Amino acid sequence: MTNDDTDKRAGKGANALWGGRFAGGADDVMRAINASIDVDRRLADHDIDASLAHAQMLAACGVISSEDAKAIAKGLEDIRAEIAAGAFPFSAALEDIHMNIEARLTEKIGEAGARLHTARSRNDQVATDFRLWTRTALDRLGLQIEALQRALITQAEAHADTVMPGFTHLQTAQPVTFGHHCMAYVEMLSRDAGRLSDARARLNESPLGAAALAGAPYPINRDMTAETLGFAAPMANSLDAVSARDFVMEALAGLTICAVHLSRLAEEIVLWTSPRFGFARLSDRFSTGSSIMPQKRNPDAAELIRAKVGGMAGAFQSMVLMMKALPLAYAKDMQEDKAPLFRAVDDFELCLAAMTGMIGDLDVRPEAMAAAAGEGYSTATDLADWLVRELGLPFREAHHVTGRLVAEAERRDIALHELPVEAMKAVEPRIDERALGVLSPADSVASRTSYGGAAPVRVREQIARWKEKLG
């Protein structure tokens, strides 16, 4: 898309369209910076859909004849087929996908083709196409997020009881289960999907009929084209319709935030599969190896997912910079809106697919997780909570007592549950054998029964809820 005028062409050979006014023609530099066809050809299908809806409406409103509308429809479907077959003669001199298709249409059907652009402009046309493309992309991404959620839920179900360390500061803090951990990501992804879905709803209004910027002086029916194209309504202000790109920024922000979540999971996969953790093993399908160290499995896909958040956040920043301080209505700056979103969506789909595959294949090592979960006096808080619950100690005092018990165990270089009850009583006389019952990681996890807690019973409830929700 190039600018607000509906019928011009760049390039030395395109003087016919510019009416002979630009004697010099645009030179190579200008053509190179100006043409967008290499990028916007991805809009082709949506451009054809929008033109079909537009022509049908023009005929219904009596602006063009129904014969012309039929010829246009036939011609556009032929072009769609040509493009699908790789037989369409794309021309950089025609700058963008809109002019390429329209010029080809007129080539094919003559004068009727020259009537298609009545009551519209490239400004509303590109806005319509791009909203349709984005809507389709968001729908597809929503399904992919669901697929990743399902993969996580499957792992969660298999590992609802698999004890692993819960970390804070990458230090062992309290035991949780791998299933619980997976379900945390199911929650995050659910909000991510919600953001994309909200963005989808907000962008789903039709710019078509806003024309160059002021609306059209024809008795057109914008509701009709909106409905045909699946939009909830026509946009209510023609200037806004052609100059708004907040939907691109919102989509990119949504992708970026989800990509941050994926980067967190990717980082954990890198950690878990490192020999220093040994919590999990990647499948052959989702790791790369070495001919010389055949046991080695590099988490390349996880690392690439982790890296690609950069591209998405960068794309958001690009859009913000591009739109900052642009006066209404259309400015050529806005031609730079598509490449960042196209790239971000492509990358994002790849990330979701790779993550879904990795999680699906992930070979979890419960023993290694369990061993790590028991280190570092990870159940100290359970002991403190026991002191509160059973002996009625105030929380802060219970913590103080527990700290002294841990210190004693550390001095003896033993685990907390190995500390003789007598040694415990020396610190707090009311402690008895029952306290030992909260000191294993499995007992600790089982006790976390508050809503949303790590207890397997709670995790299974969440799994059931999600399975029903996702159908």
Next chain:
Amino acid sequence: MTNDDTDKRAGKGANALWGGRFAGGADDVMRAINASIDVDRRLADHDIDASLAHAQMLAACGVISSEDAKAIAKGLEDIRAEIAAGAFPFSAALEDIHMNIEARLTEKIGEAGARLHTARSRNDQVATDFRLWTRTALDRLGLQIEALQRALITQAEAHADTVMPGFTHLQTAQPVTFGHHCMAYVEMLSRDAGRLSDARARLNESPLGAAALAGAPYPINRDMTAETLGFAAPMANSLDAVSARDFVMEALAGLTICAVHLSRLAEEIVLWTSPRFGFARLSDRFSTGSSIMPQKRNPDAAELIRAKVGGMAGAFQSMVLMMKALPLAYAKDMQEDKAPLFRAVDDFELCLAAMTGMIGDLDVRPEAMAAAAGEGYSTATDLADWLVRELGLPFREAHHVTGRLVAEAERRDIALHELPVEAMKAVEPRIDERALGVLSPADSVASRTSYGGAAPVRVREQIARWKEKLG
């Protein structure tokens, strides 16, 4: 907020709490990088609200006595009053607002204070407080956006017929009205408000009771605290509850996108009030002057609004960088989450207020706008559309004919409507006097009657719709 442990203190003098384990104490650098009280004291009110809800619930569930709950409630309200009065003894050694308040509470009410932290942790506590703060901020910003919309609508109503040039590429394109232009921003702001409102709905779940990360081993009722605090529900996964910061990113993305819209309007105000445009004049209240050039009115506020989008987009990028690749659950990195949002919200409120004031006071110069709207053959497309509508020319041919007419007018250095009909007929014989009826900017605007178009009748419809909507 510092980390996942619920009961520790930094600083050389705080060894009592660390149990004498850190012989060296934290030195000045550590204290400086670690303390957050200068930032997070803004959470004080929400921290107290959350503690009140928590204590009330603990008592209702039998975890603490109702006497203790009452003492806690009394103590917390006293502390709230102290803070409001500026009499609260903030201590950097106590690191954050949570420890400051809890330590003060215990100072005031003794052992009951030491029971407050039962079944919670600073991890769920800070998440709860910060969500409450953000929710409140988003609500306030929503109202401010509405105020700006009202100011724009008032101007739109006064100028529904005030013709001005619609620009593309900052070149005159087609006439619109100033009212139509204002309403474009009302639409943008409406989507902006929708984004903040969606963000608000999505963050409005309660982390409280997730404790450090695994949930609590007490029979607590998370629904009850959620309801008390106005949350829609408790968060369903304890790990997610303490480690999620997507709500901060989403809020910042929403602010940034709205700030981009404000920057576009700010840019236009700078342009309109420049002597080269002369479309409008800022009031004394929203411009600064010069003792030496007393007629000069600098649009400082508009420029500052335009600049401040940088701070907001920067804050979003800061949060993305901070959260990228952080393993679950809590990491100290997350302490850096509040300052960017606090600053962005403060700046954003200022921008909205200043923009509302500027728009409210803006002194529009209809004559200058009208003169500019008539320049540059801005109604050429109207003539082309007339040729299509009245003579049935195909759109592309109509444009070609019009181009030749404009060229003829340009050659004669006259306006299009000054071109003799004979000269028009020389180009296209079927043209007659009626064509002149579409060539004034006012006629052009009046003809743009498609839904959402620039025609005053359409603009007034939108004004009416919005006045009803905003109540």
Next chain:
Amino acid sequence: MTNDDTDKRAGKGANALWGGRFAGGADDVMRAINASIDVDRRLADHDIDASLAHAQMLAACGVISSEDAKAIAKGLEDIRAEIAAGAFPFSAALEDIHMNIEARLTEKIGEAGARLHTARSRNDQVATDFRLWTRTALDRLGLQIEALQRALITQAEAHADTVMPGFTHLQTAQPVTFGHHCMAYVEMLSRDAGRLSDARARLNESPLGAAALAGAPYPINRDMTAETLGFAAPMANSLDAVSARDFVMEALAGLTICAVHLSRLAEEIVLWTSPRFGFARLSDRFSTGSSIMPQKRNPDAAELIRAKVGGMAGAFQSMVLMMKALPLAYAKDMQEDKAPLFRAVDDFELCLAAMTGMIGDLDVRPEAMAAAAGEGYSTATDLADWLVRELGLPFREAHHVTGRLVAEAERRDIALHELPVEAMKAVEPRIDERALGVLSPADSVASRTSYGGAAPVRVREQIARWKEKLG
């Protein structure tokens, strides 16, 4: 580039290289996310150069035979010719350009090819290639910046006396000349070129021989390969050599800052060529038009340049995000480093070329500039300075007096120099006719003779200095 292992291949058909260890093979998703050949094939020439230098050095050090080195050299030059001719069989299964070339070499020359990778790894190889590519790009960009400086100097020379308004806040402030304005950009670009040149110097050290990360257990001579490839020295730490990507960030920061300068000039071109300013006219070659409004010249190239700063700043942000918190040494994340720089450099070259063309062709309208320069009491400060210089008034008092004179002129709706001397004397009795001599824009400009000032004599000095400097 994929990872640290020097000899593996992905893809179902590549089990031979993975030694049959990965029974499943990498599936399509993995291949899609993993392969980089579509991006890194641009490194081909540099990869061949580095391999030539490496083989020559290995032979000189006795690690391989000189026959093998000769065979390798011959094979590599054949491959270079194949690539240049478009005849090279690129394979995605071989993942990256390094493996593509090496596999092809062995295909061509047999065992000698299998000796090339001795004492190196893909880790140091890709770092070397990418530094060479970046160095070449920075050199090229430096020349392009110079070309733009020359175009600006040419305009400055032609317009050293062309008075135009100097703006602050887009309000008329003080007269300057168009030549002076152009020279401001020459200065900015000079610092931009300095940044790229500093970046070039800093990156110009050779990673080759760092091998996977620890250096090589062969008697190699890293100084020799460094010298052959034009590096100032070998990098002094093998871990740093393979894991450093600060050179990419620095190059992108340098591009971004220069792009900000270009965006400022682009914005000014959009303003100057707007009908509301009318200060300049773009050539046919660097504007686009409309068949219907043939007089219209849209500054598309300027707008695209203004927009493209977004892509560059976004690329910088992407790199920062990608590198943030990556442990040493190589991580697959770093494969994402090339696409952002490649794109940014491509765009930047286009921007520089288009800006150079636009400036070279720019048709300046001195009368419009002069008229605008005289508006708005733009010489009020000159009068104040006269009061200081000639009457000895303190600066602040002189400003106060001038403010009253301007107010009087504004009341009478006349220019400052039209104010009768008597009216001036009424405000400050010591004013006489000489004061009128400073009130024209041309006089004002001529008086700004401090070093670097707007006076034509000063501007010509700077032009002369720059012409000598650029040769």
Next chain:
Amino acid sequence: MTNDDTDKRAGKGANALWGGRFAGGADDVMRAINASIDVDRRLADHDIDASLAHAQMLAACGVISSEDAKAIAKGLEDIRAEIAAGAFPFSAALEDIHMNIEARLTEKIGEAGARLHTARSRNDQVATDFRLWTRTALDRLGLQIEALQRALITQAEAHADTVMPGFTHLQTAQPVTFGHHCMAYVEMLSRDAGRLSDARARLNESPLGAAALAGAPYPINRDMTAETLGFAAPMANSLDAVSARDFVMEALAGLTICAVHLSRLAEEIVLWTSPRFGFARLSDRFSTGSSIMPQKRNPDAAELIRAKVGGMAGAFQSMVLMMKALPLAYAKDMQEDKAPLFRAVDDFELCLAAMTGMIGDLDVRPEAMAAAAGEGYSTATDLADWLVRELGLPFREAHHVTGRLVAEAERRDIALHELPVEAMKAVEPRIDERALGVLSPADSVASRTSYGGAAPVRVREQIARWKEKLG
């Protein structure tokens, strides 16, 4: 700093300065968005220095009397003392530090004070002050980077032989030493310091005397003030002098890149001190603990350093957004330039100090590192290199053979050096006992003697070079 006019004041009570022109006064919103004194008061010392230099020069050039210059100098030093003593009456109504100081000066010394602002403007004044502030900051940061380098060198010297695993993809790759690892950061920091030093050199030109934008109509000597203030030269174009802010972007880019390096080291500290690695232990001074898990040491400072790269990169993006597309010369947008740099520098100093402290105190655990270095057949490449060196196998074949040997060892679940020579001979008959001599991590490291390699002898050379360099 507010705008280009040198002598105005905002605020309802400041009508005297605005000459009664702004009847309405600026309301609270305007004052809030407009005032910068809370931020720019940090420029006070530099503002005084610049005024001293300016007054001295004015007297030397005969523009003011030497009595006035003396009175000004005396008054300014009094003000400096007042500020240092906390006794200066800062006024928000006077907007910025420049007006605060000048107004106070006139209060103190009368008419001479009103002469100080001759031949300058707030535009060149703020640019001068801000460059001086930035220069000072960069010098200070350079020293802090050196301090961190020294701390790393000290650790490197102590651990030049301490074998640790070199990672790629966080998988064990090849053994290195902790000393070698530390020296990698010394190299990175050296380039970081170089960037700051280049930025310092580039910004070190004096804007003073550029006045509002056009230079001054007085016989001033800009070389003299430049020299007094330690600038290398006066800036050569007055428009550029007041509108350039690339120095802020360059400084922020430099900080950001160094912060990325710090984030990598911070990430490694988090990993090394995690119980899953156990490679190192933080001192009491640079970790925080828990009353309940007293053995726990949270790497809070490392995490905060890791997070703070976000603030710096965000500040860079803020500046890019702020400056994008700003027409020359001064725009109020530029008032937003100081807060991001001030905050980034403050944070950066804290990060450098905390990192220096952490590294200095770091308690390395050589046994844990050594154990990890031997895992995962980390010396497989050493065996392959032996096959190349001693048996003359082509590199790719040697890797293939080694892969089979590793597979055999893995099948037997033993280390490579535990594989009987007979088993080795079964794969490659020419292998003999000498091969075992390269299979220990220590032998592997010792063999990496190429320049910059991990061999202790090489590492010690680098340590010696750096100790001499840093003096």
